Amino acid sequence: MSRRLETLAPGTPVFCGEQRVGSVEGIYTEGDSRLPEYLAVAWQSRGETILVPTREVESLEERGVILECSDPAFFETTARFEPRQFPTIKKLA
Secondary structure (H helix, E strand, C coil): CCCCHHHCCCCCEEEECCEEEEEEEEEEEECCCCCCCEEEEEECCCCEEEEEEHHHEEEEECCEEEECCCCHHHHCCCCECCHHHCCCEEECC
8 A cells, every 4th residue: 555645644754865854743734625735844954843845745655755855955945834824724644
């Protein structure tokens, strides 16, 4: 059975290429949708959580979530995730 984003457990590792960059904290959607649109990722090097669009996910493997971008620096300017700043999204898992 293939893995699906909405079945990811908190703590699932997240990778940019071969480098582990963090772990999944939650899965979010926009409005009333049941489709995952964002992953809240506890980004290790920054010590904070960022919101990563699911379109950035290349694959789900046994080791975890693999992002399309293999360079973690790509996410260094992503704003810190503060749920209250995103009133239209809701947590799926």
